[in-house]
Amino acid sequence: MQQVFIKSNIWVGTLAFIVALPILVVGSAWLIPASELWSHFAQTLLPDLITSTLILLAGVAIGVGILGTVLAYLVVMVEFPGRRWLEWALFLPFAMPAYVMAFVYLGVFDYSGYVQVWLREFVGLPGFDIRAGHWAIILTFVLVFYPYVYMMARASFRRQKIQMIEAGKMLGANPLRVFWRISVPLARPAVAAGVLVTLMETLADFGVVSLFNYSTFTTAIYSAWGDFRSIEVAAQLASFLVLVAFFLIYFERKARGKAKYYSTDVSHIRPYQARGLIGWLIFFFVFSVFMLAFAMPFLQIVAWSIDVINKEWSSKYLNFIISTGILTLSAAILTVFIATILALPSQSKNNSKSLQILIRLSTLGYALPGSVMAVGLLYTVQSISQVSIYFGGSSINHFFFGSVALLLFAYVSRFMAIAFNSASASSEQIKPVYEQSAKLLGASRLRLIWQIYLPMMNPGILAGGLLVAVDVMKELPATYLLRPFGWDTLAIRVYELSAEGLFERAAVPALMMVVFGTLLMLIFNKLDRSQL
């Protein structure tokens, strides 16, 4: 028996290693001596962009932390007008790609947008450049990414024992005090996990920061590569992002401590009823978030699409939709499949520190910009080719470059964090006692997994699958670089049109993405409900 469990460690380790390969290749750029480009960057870009990256991260972390937690608390703990549909509608910004949101916001709120035009003409306010300073871009990221925190905090609030809150109420604590002293501390690990995902997304973003012309670490990475054509320096810079992500995860784990909540019972009773004015105020607040983060940008792209639909629509779109669909679904299934294997509870895994680090490493691709990940993969294949040539074989580059297989590999490595975090959040709630009982009863590990673990991990696996699917649908840089001939996706169409400044035409494929993402969310919602 013992033997079998150790063997499973080797399998899991190999799998994690393969997923981590492109990240390791990016890190290996340090084997090449630092170039003189470093001193140029150190004197010009770096001081500025380290400050602005930190300000951005701090602002986004505070913003999504507060907004996501408060929204989740309100929809779980308080009954207020419109709660039912808003609870679900607050997920919808997931379906909106960040770069689409950014060009809509710029179109609407920047100096030449109609909001400012109206303010100047009818209110007499002076115009201003919303791209200057930090607040506009922070707000954009917060509105795009708060659903991560909302989703995780909501799940956590739903699992909180109603008795604890009732106890707090009976002891005379007012709702705010209960929120602050009981609910928030209990939900802290979930909120931290949501903030972590957000920060990794923000670090790796290129679309929003380039539209705002805001400098972050990715600015230097793209400059090294795009301006100076130095892939080595770009990879060296990118490996810093991996390092930052590693420490963020480390601190998050540490902050969480040994606290584990083995609770899966969910109650549907809401401790607080908000009626009358307070109820409507809460409604108004939640509704405004929904308006800003989804309804307004959605209506804007609908309006733009209507203007140009005849010019932009063609039968090519069927192709875009089919490629997007196939890539999204197959990448989600594959990623979740591997993440589940990595996240399965296992005593021998818990005992092996090195295996745990390896698994963590395999999730760090999320902090890498997609194009760096993609080039990392090209170089991974190239290294294998070189080994093969050395031994008298031939190059395998042309076989893998531009294959769906390599593109799926990129997605798996890039989005492993999401699927893994989600799956392991539910596997951590499985008590070790199952494994011990199975051993005692002589049940095989496969049977234990199939009959006990998988059903228990199902909610986490599903949630992870949805998030990966939505992320793959929106993914641009890796898809752009690695896709096979004829596999253009909706995201690529959005990019190619908006890169030429044709934002109205870009609204057509963007709208399709939002519809597609919403469909995915509807399916998820159905599955999610049937779970409970």
Next chain:
Amino acid sequence: MFNKRLTVSALTLTTLLMGSITQIQAASDDTVTVYSSRKEHLIQPLFEKFTEDTGIEVNYLTGKGGDLIERLKLEGENTPADIFMTVDAGDLWYAGTQDIFQSVVTDTIQSNIPMHLRDPEGLWTGLSVRARTIVYSTDRVDPSELSTYSDLATEKWAGKLCLRTSKKIYTKSLVASIIHNQGQDKATEVVRGWVENLAAVPNAKDSHIMDAIIAGQCDVGLVNTYYFGRLIEETPDAALKLFWANQDTTGVHVNVSGAGVTKHASNAAGATKLLEWLSSAKAQAIYGSLNKEYPANQNISSDEIVSAWGSFKQDKMNLAIAGKLQADAVKLMQRLDYK
């Protein structure tokens, strides 16, 4: 429950199979394969016409210039690409230095495309000309105040200038041309002046610059003329006009979009045919009407909207120089905090 999980497993397997199958679609002999950083909606109509005329199919993959060059290098002699097409002389020049092109010199191309728009060794050929010049508000600017790119760095434009980000390749090539024409010191002075005169954070797109001028955020800017052409086509009464810069000195900075046959092309004959066809009057007219660019073939006239702007003196600096000086241009801009 059991069945559900079985279905998921089956789906996963199908996925993996699919991934390996789609790989097998090798290019046949009468197909030309193109890697292009010129966007799909701008090349697809051209290729369609080419297939109609010659019966040769065109298979294409779009991407960013730098990415595609990297991919071509790594694919080496096994590359499926017969042609690499891109939208900046810097990229063309760099691709030339990376040994991915073969020299193609034919009479047709030589008679269609003037010399300064081609690589001296025939590695690549310019196919359309993109002029970057001054755009101004007709409400607030008298064209007699305008003269050169460097003039926009003088104090009279303080708080009135909108520029595109230094990350964009068109900005890099323009600054490279200023370094070449006026020297490093003068270029430094110009870029410093520009940055001081900015009315807003440098824009991500040329279209944003024109929007900002119309809205009154700034009065002058620098754009590629075809963006202006598209805007005028949509809103003919916009209070904007082009001004040809540097007419008394070096001429308007021009860039090219162009293409070359790859070194390891499996269908070099077909690729050459496509290149020749693209330089022909027929294809060049499509370039103009699709995207309001200037034809590289000087024997045909421009699109109607484009010819209304009148003729102008071009900077005849060989474009390979702009490519060579791009890295210097970026360093200069980054030192002066031109974002």
